[in-house]
Amino acid sequence: MTNSERIAVTGATGQLGRLVIAELLRIAPSAHLIGIVRNASAAKDLAERGVELRTANYEDPAAVRAALAGVDKVLLISSSEIGQRVRQHSHVIDAAKAAGVKLIAYTSLLRADTSPMALAEEHRKTEALIRASAIPFVFLRNGWYTENYTGNVAAAVQQGAVLGAAGQGRISSAARADYAAAAAAVLASRDNQAGQIYELAGDNAFTLADYAAEIARQSGRPVVYKDLPAADYKAALVSIGLPEAFAALLAESDAKAAKGSLYDDSRQLSRLIARPTTPMAQSVAAALAR
Template identity: 70%
Template structure:
């Protein structure tokens, strides 16, 4: 890789963005690593690592044009603003094309082309826009993050129950750090990545009953899985403070998980990062620490 190559990561202050940037700094010390976020003052920890911070907003095309100046590669981390993702992503794609970017990587969703998940729709629209753009691009179709469940690990132990609507559906999740390592591997690869599609999932799948059993094993306290109708689960998520849209999405995703929507083959992610994906037990241990 050329010493002067510039790699830009959007969503730099987000949980995934921060991890990708740290991986890039470690993997490509001679490259110019740029993080784009709305408020660079919120990521001075990244600046201390040598990441160049630039202001950029998915809804402000002019800011994106300035943020992508000189970029060789751009990682578009999908927006977290459900319902607004497609137009925001179109702004990024247009700015990247105008900047002459040689490769745009996009964090899509596992099996986006035929996924039953409601959230897959905006990913399909973004993928279609990338194909129509003429830009060289690579798709990182990320599966479920284990943290989507372990974020509530302590509460589940306290209440003695994991709640959900996933039935006996198998979930092939991986830790956020695993997906970050994969993105960094693709962005720093010496192989031509244009046109590649990576279906990324964890090595080992589990049910939410398995997850509850792991919580019980590590905490030494009884924890069971309680399967609920979608409307009941959505209502509980709203009652603990989740926005209605996010609660609906999580509940719907659980129901689709019961039908296999969150299951995938971990071989591709494992190969990209050069190690096994983070086991469920390790993610649970970190969440309970």
């Protein structure tokens, strides 16, 4: 990486984006970092640390094109708007091509090319668009974030149960910060990353029964895993206020996890970040401490 390289991160004020920016500031202090944000006022802290802010959102092709002008590398963090992702991502890909971006890194899904999970479809289509663009690319195929579970630790302790439909499926999750470190490592690398496809997952897999037992151990309260049919799990998610379509997607993901879709033992993530991934127990401890 050269001092003149300009690295842009989309969704820079999101949960993953902020962590990527922080890691880049640590490992690549000489880089010119550009945070692409929807609202610059929500990113004043980034500006204070020397990050250039450019305002755009995935729905505005002209703004995205302006935001990527002069950029050498861009991290396209996948949109959170399921069902709209391919169209939104296409705006970033088209803008990157017009800007002559030298590398686009995309946060995809673990084994997106073969995964039976419904979530994989939009990632497959986005990967295809990136390949067709002829922009040099890196696919960061992220597995599950442990925070997908630990965000509900308080409720699990209160109710004495973790609900799911993953059976005895082993889940190789990692902390969001681990995936952010991987993205930063790729963007800051002096090696040619073009064409790399990383299947990223945690070092140590666990079942949801293991997860519930860890919450019980650390909290000192009885917490068990209750495995449900996917339809019942979906209904439970709807009952706590999740939109029906999103609840169905989560339940389907759990059902596929029961068959191994979120298990991976390649340890590509820990090799890429040059350290072990964050243990599930550590993530549980952090969640309980909040």
